[in-house]
Amino acid sequence: MRLVIAAQNISTFSEPWWKVFYDFSLLTKNIDTGLHNAMSPFWTTVTEMLIIGVLILLFYALVGLFLVYAERKVCAFMQNRLGPNRVGPFGIFQTIADLIKLLLVELIPIKKADKFLFNLAPFIVIIASFMAIAAIPFANGLHAIDLNIGVLYVIAVSAMGVIGVLLAGWSSNNKYSLIGAMRSGAQIVSYELSVGLALITVVILAGTMQFSEIVEAQRTGWFIFKGHIPAFIAFIIFLISSTAETNRGPFDLAEAESELTAGYHTEYSGIKFAFFFLAEYMNMFIVASIAATVFLGGWMPFHVGHWDGFNSVMDYIPPFIWYIGKTFFVIFLMMWFKWTFPRLRIDQLLTLEWKYLLPINLVNVLVMAFVVLMGWHF
Amino acid sequence: MRSIYNYLKEVLMGVWSLLKGMKVTGSYFFSPSKIVTQKYPNNRNKLVMFDRFKGEVIMPHNEKNEHKCTGCGICEINCPNGSIEIISKTIATEDGKKKRAIDKHIYRLSMCTFCALCVKSCPSNALAFSQEFEHAVFNRALLIKVLNKPGSQLMKGVE
Amino acid sequence: MEEQVKTTGINEQEEYVINMGPQHPSTHGVLRLVVSLKGEIVKNVEPHVGYIHRGIEKMCESITYPQIIHLTDRMDYLSAHINNEAVCLNVEKALEIEIPDRVKVIRTIMAELTRIQSHQLFWATFGMDLGGLTCFFYGLRDRERILDIWEETCGSRMIVSYSCPGGLMYDIHPNFQKRVKDFIKYFRKTLPEYDQLLTGNVIFRERTMGIGKLSLEDAVSFGVTGPVGRAAGFSCDVRKYEPYSAYDRVKFNEVLFTEGDTYHRYLVRMEEMRESMNIIDQLIDNIPEGQYAVKMKPVIKLPEGEYYQRVETARGELGVYIVSDGNKNPFRIKFRSPNFVNLAALNMMSKGFKIADLVAISGSLDLIIPDIDR
Numbered sequence: 001m002r003l004v005i006a007a008q009n010i011s012t013f014s015e016p017w018w019k020v021f022y023d024f025s026l027l028t029k030n031i032d033t034g035l036h037n038a039m040s041p042f043w044t045t046v047t048e049m050l051i052i053g054v055l056i057l058l059f060y061a062l063v064g065l066f067l068v069y070a071e072r073k074v075c076a077f078m079q080n081r082l083g084p085n086r087v088g089p090f091g092i093f094q095t096i097a098d099l100i101k102l103l104l105v106e107l108i109p110i111k112k113a114d115k116f117l118f119n120l121a122p123f124i125v126i127i128a129s130f131m132a133i134a135a136i137p138f139a140n141g142l143h144a145i146d147l148n149i150g151v152l153y154v155i156a157v158s159a160m161g162v163i164g165v166l167l168a169g170w171s172s173n174n175k176y177s178l179i180g181a182m183r184s185g186a187q188i189v190s191y192e193l194s195v196g197l198a199l200i201t202v203v204i205l206a207g208t209m210q211f212s213e214i215v216e217a218q219r220t221g222w223f224i225f226k227g228h229i230p231a232f233i234a235f236i237i238f239l240i241s242s243t244a245e246t247n248r249g250p251f252d253l254a255e256a257e258s259e260l261t262a263g264y265h266t267e268y269s270g271i272k273f274a275f276f277f278l279a280e281y282m283n284m285f286i287v288a289s290i291a292a293t294v295f296l297g298g299w300m301p302f303h304v305g306h307w308d309g310f311n312s313v314m315d316y317i318p319p320f321i322w323y324i325g326k327t328f329f330v331i332f333l334m335m336w337f338k339w340t341f342p343r344l345r346i347d348q349l350l351t352l353e354w355k356y357l358l359p360i361n362l363v364n365v366l367v368m369a370f371v372v373l374m375g376w377h378f
Numbered sequence: 379m380r381s382i383y384n385y386l387k388e389v390l391m392g393v394w395s396l397l398k399g400m401k402v403t404g405s406y407f408f409s410p411s412k413i414v415t416q417k418y419p420n421n422r423n424k425l426v427m428f429d430r431f432k433g434e435v436i437m438p439h440n441e442k443n444e445h446k447c448t449g450c451g452i453c454e455i456n457c458p459n460g461s462i463e464i465i466s467k468t469i470a471t472e473d474g475k476k477k478r479a480i481d482k483h484i485y486r487l488s489m490c491t492f493c494a495l496c497v498k499s500c501p502s503n504a505l506a507f508s509q510e511f512e513h514a515v516f517n518r519a520l521l522i523k524v525l526n527k528p529g530s531q532l533m534k535g536v537e
Numbered sequence: 538m539e540e541q542v543k544t545t546g547i548n549e550q551e552e553y554v555i556n557m558g559p560q561h562p563s564t565h566g567v568l569r570l571v572v573s574l575k576g577e578i579v580k581n582v583e584p585h586v587g588y589i590h591r592g593i594e595k596m597c598e599s600i601t602y603p604q605i606i607h608l609t610d611r612m613d614y615l616s617a618h619i620n621n622e623a624v625c626l627n628v629e630k631a632l633e634i635e636i637p638d639r640v641k642v643i644r645t646i647m648a649e650l651t652r653i654q655s656h657q658l659f660w661a662t663f664g665m666d667l668g669g670l671t672c673f674f675y676g677l678r679d680r681e682r683i684l685d686i687w688e689e690t691c692g693s694r695m696i697v698s699y700s701c702p703g704g705l706m707y708d709i710h711p712n713f714q715k716r717v718k719d720f721i722k723y724f725r726k727t728l729p730e731y732d733q734l735l736t737g738n739v740i741f742r743e744r745t746m747g748i749g750k751l752s753l754e755d756a757v758s759f760g761v762t763g764p765v766g767r768a769a770g771f772s773c774d775v776r777k778y779e780p781y782s783a784y785d786r787v788k789f790n791e792v793l794f795t796e797g798d799t800y801h802r803y804l805v806r807m808e809e810m811r812e813s814m815n816i817i818d819q820l821i822d823n824i825p826e827g828q829y830a831v832k833m834k835p836v837i838k839l840p841e842g843e844y845y846q847r848v849e850t851a852r853g854e855l856g857v858y859i860v861s862d863g864n865k866n867p868f869r870i871k872f873r874s875p876n877f878v879n880l881a882a883l884n885m886m887s888k889g890f891k892i893a894d895l896v897a898i899s900g901s902l903d904l905i906i907p908d909i910d911r
Binding site: 391392393395396398399401402403414428430431432456458491492493494495498499507 | 600603604606607608671678681688689690691692693696698701706707710730733734735737738739740835
Binding site: 075078079080081175176179183250252253256257258259261339340341342343344345346347348 | 673
């Protein structure tokens with residue numbers, strides 16, 4: 001009953017409906033006041049959390065399915081193939097068919113595995129990526145939770161996934177899995193540093209860790225242009241180390257198909273494997289959207305100096321499209337890496353981090369601090 | 379200073395070599411005309427095999443249902459895997475003589491290695507390769523084929 | 538398992554032993570490597586062979602010489618034509634038949650095409666072993682063109698069975714020369730792409746340079762041949778030292794390096810593809826007219842005695858040793874297959890390197906498992 005009242009409140013909308021696409025806070029505020037009028041503050045919060053949870057879950061599943069399809073198509077085109085083309089037009093329902101197959105596949109119990117941890121591991125991996133997605137601003141006003149330490153939160157939460165990977169490798173009682181898990185541990189612990197320092201470079205420039213403010217600060221120009229050379233270097237380093245952090249591309253040592261068959265998820269089947277699979281793609285989406293938010297202006301449209309006509313045309317494109325476009329551009333870059341380069345060896349991976357990325361990064365942070373101090377940025 | 383220069387040079391050369399690789403895959407990504415995939419079951423009608431393609435051994439018959447096989451058994455001897463078996467019979471010719479002729483030319487496709495020795499060694503050119511390549515069947519027994527058609531006869535003039 | 542420990546002398550308590558294979562993505566077949574690790578470092582590699590043993594040598598003792606040809610296809614399936622040629626040359630040598638020039642030239646062209654497509658597949662799978670999955674498709678895409686040429690001329694795509702004692706099964710197809718020339722033109726343009734994708738790539742060079750070194754002394758004492766031996770500086774090209782078919786009338790260089798590591802084993806193959814194209818260039822316009830086969834007796838009987846012929850396949854020296862007692866089938870036949878000998882050096886080469894290097898080293902040996910087991 002109360003929900004009906006709330007819905008009635010929402011339907012009385014003062015602005016034209018298409019304005020919502022440019023400022024989602026109109027809609028969210030409307031829903032919020034509607035719910036507040038209908039029920040107590042506690043239940044309002046509960047209802048809002050439920051709505052957001054369901055929406056994020058839906059978004060998560062849709063993006064995951066689309067990314068799997070996109071990856072298969074992108075790699076196919078790079079390899080002179082057609083990719084999936086049987087299920088539906090251009091094979092767009094291929095991933096849904098695969099998902100149904102994975103749901104129906106038998107979950108093979110491993111005799112000597114640590115049952116509890118073995119079953120827990122996929123959930124830890126997927127929960128970590130769920131939590132990270134909450135702090136990402138999708139568009140103007142479309143933001144599940146705007147923490148004042150958003151950057152820190154995302155780094156902390158996305159690193160939690162490695163616990164799941166380690167548990168998966170250890171508990172399946174398989175020698176290949178264990179090697180994969182240990183590699184993954186060493187890899188993520190090292191590359192966390194680079195991800196953190198690359199983001200800190202931008203935090204220095206923005207002067208805040210809150211995502212909404214970081215995006216707002218890029219209204220006059222994206223950070224990758226604003227902070228010129230140091231910001232560009234930080235972007236490259238972030239791209240490399242986030243690829244490593246998501247166990248992808250030339251850094252997929254934890255899976256390392258040709259060495260360890262499938263690494264840490266060798267023993268998983270059915271929906272548990274699907275969790276790992278989905279989490280890998282969602283992690284890719286998360287790091288890509290952080291890169292888009294922090295370096296490429298988030299949902300801010302592309303503006304050039306004093307070209308007012310051009311800028312107003314760019315403003316007509318809704319912020320959500322800008323955000324999705326930038327994110328998929330970064331994802332495309334990561335796919336491009338993966339399907340071009342051979343895999344690194346574990347010691348080279350660590351050498352790359354500790355001998356190249358970390359020193360460059362530290363110097364870069366200093367340079368950025370100097371640039372900000374002298375006011376040389378735009 | 380020298381070492382810093384070398385360090386930077388190493389980094390930049392490495393990045394350059396990676397970019398060259400990305401150029402190759404990227405150029406293929408943006409030129410879909412170079413895709414080589416054949417949509418196989420859809421292009422089945424247009425698919426033309428080369429005329430020498432060794433699909434399976436057949437015995438060509440003419441329109442009068444006549445073949446050239448005399449039943450001499452040379453192909454059976456030449457086959458390295460024993461995939462050919464010839465069952466012959468004796469028939470009476472028009473002028474009353476008894477003559478050996480072929481009853482069944484059994485060819486086991488499942489054992490054939492397509493070495494072409496039977497086709498090559500046949501003295502009367504009775505065997506040939508067809509361009510058929512879709513051999514899958516649901517029953518193994520269907521792979522044992524009798525090459526001479528029922529009621530077929532030896533072509534006139536072939537000894 | 539306990540018996541396993543006893544026979545192989547592996548102490549499970551101290552070493553981390555993993556079974557690579559018989560089903561493993563990077564052993565290219567059913568090779569089983571029992572690898573002892575310490576952390577990621579390889580302590581010992583023990584190849585266990587025989588998972589695809591079909592007894593080809595024994596089978597050959599009960600069939601006639603023309604029938605042996607189709608079995609040799611199935612040993613090293615990527616050098617099928619060269620294997621055929623080896624047996625044919627041996628039989629022809631025993632019978633002292635003079636082979637027409639046309640046959641010699643066509644055989645040489647076919648052998649070089651075989652070498653190119655084998656190295657293309659090596660490039661494809663080696664890239665895949667190192668994690669660059671795109672290489673696999675580019676390699677196979679270009680190899681397809683050679684297979685199409687073969688399909689037109691020989692009727693089969695991979696297991697050609699094209700040579701027979703005394704010549705060839707069929708004459709070349711009228712389109713053959715044009716298609717080979719088209720292919721060479723195409724591949725000269727595509728080969729630089731291979732270099733851009735792998736050879737120059739900094740990750741690839743880091744992964745392969747200085748990995749799995751084999752010194753010249755070791756190469757000679759293990760008896761490794763082919764690109765593996767030549768990368769170590771062991772000049773062992775049979776085409777140069779004992780020219781057969783038409784190799785005495787073409788100019789080509791033996792690709793030699795001295796480093797002997799994985800990178801140079803790869804480089805030898807890349808250069809050999811270029812040399813093979815040069816050889817084909819010299820021959821393709823000068824195929825002499827004449828018979829494509831000598832008329833042979835219906836039943837070939839070798840005079841009593843022992844015969845040996847060696848040829849250079851894409852992976853090294855293939856020797857065919859026939860003992861005849863004057864019958865239509867050999868009394869004993871022995872194939873000295875290059876892969877079996879090259880595999881022996883794997884343990885020595887990969888000791889002390891990482892497990893990822895083991896994959897790279899075994900990939901650079903370009904092993905064909907059916908040739909090891911026969």
